[in-house]
Amino acid sequence: MVELKDRELIFVFTGPDGSGRKTIADSVGSTLGLTKVLSYATRKPRPGEVNGQDYHFITPELYEALDASCDFIESVTISGNRYGLRENDISRSFQNNGCIYLILNPEGAEILKQTYGDHVIRLFIYADRQTVEERQREEGQSEDIIADRLSHYETDMAYQSKCEHAFENYDLAHTVFEITNVLEGYLQRDLVERD
Template identity: 30%
Template sequence: MGTIFVLSAPSGTGKTTICERLIKSLPNLKMSISHTTRKPRIGERDGVDYFFVDREVFETMIKNNDFVEWAEVYGNFYGTSKKVINELFQSGNDVLLDIDIQGAKNIKKTYPDSVLIFILPPSLEELEKRLKQRKEEIDTIKMRLNKVKEEISQYKIYDYLVINDDLDKAVKEILCIITAEKLKTNKVNQQIINNF
């Protein structure tokens, strides 16, 4: 069975870009596509970026226990489907999840061998600058910066902490984490051992 790698980070930390680079670098690492009730942003595609569903469909999926984890964030639901994870594992892949702290905790409960990685910006000042560059509204920036302090206080539930002060360096560090995790003796293919 594959390994689940969870990346969590405050908004504006570069997590999406890091995920894209990891997927390009590792052919057996596949992004799990989440379900959400939020409306698609410009350029986002259903089934590629998210599975966009209405609230009623999402609530039915909750009742049917279809999610490994789900949460309400800024008034919208987000969830990781058990079916999506199982399909990726059955194809022989490792799974990359881009989820928040609450979701990471739930993943760790269901998949104790999952690897949780928390990404931080170099400072709050740098994060604020990045959010302003994304043309976020002032109220949204303030809300996100306040949430960062709460998120940072939870870092100890994660297996690894990476500071994204340099994108290339952060990606290399996470690639090293993934490689090290795949080389753990409990994950080595039994067939290899049988060859000796």
């Protein structure tokens, strides 16, 4: 297990694809001033994704070279694509901010929990299967990608019971507000309300 300082926390947003975890994570992270740590991915960007903002999109060859030099603290293969998180990116982010956030699939979230223990707080974001499917269509995802993502839905949902917190996401503003309040408790910034 990797040692972190007492107040260093990693908030991991996880759940099925199409649950809204990315939108929620970025809204909460922005509201609370948290640093986002990006994963590396060998796949092509999907509609609306931006290199350096959603993932670091790299070639399979570069990924293999980084993996061979043990750069990744977490590395998974999903639907033939590789996704990894560099330990160096996490430690560098802690220099800027005592708490960071990531968006990972359940498999990646579990690896991070095993690596960093109680410093990892998993926030499971979910919606029913039909809603998730509709959201992916609205994003302009291809039917092949939607079918592939939905094939993981039940497995992803089963991970909910392992997470520290779970949030149903049908009303974005409400979900962001609810999660922000929960995370404030972890941050212990002693905020004082003023009249």
